[in-house]
Amino acid sequence: MLHGWVAEKRKRENGSRAFDMVGAIKKHCMKRKTEHSILKRKSATKK
Known part of the structure; x- marks a missing residue:
């Protein structure tokens, strides 16, 4: 019983x-995209 609970x-x-x-991965992807x-x-703007 106890083992199953663990x-x-x-x-x-x-x-x-x-x-x-x-x-975390999704957040990282969003950051990379921005x-x-x-x-x-x-x-x-450089051109």
Whole structure:
């Protein structure tokens, strides 16, 4: 009984950790996109 509870708890913790990773990756992608658009704008104004 106790072992099943521990396994369930561990699974839930791993799931939330994976979810955090996805959130961090998405945030990172958004940041990269905005940086890229800023660089594009800068190079466009240089011309």
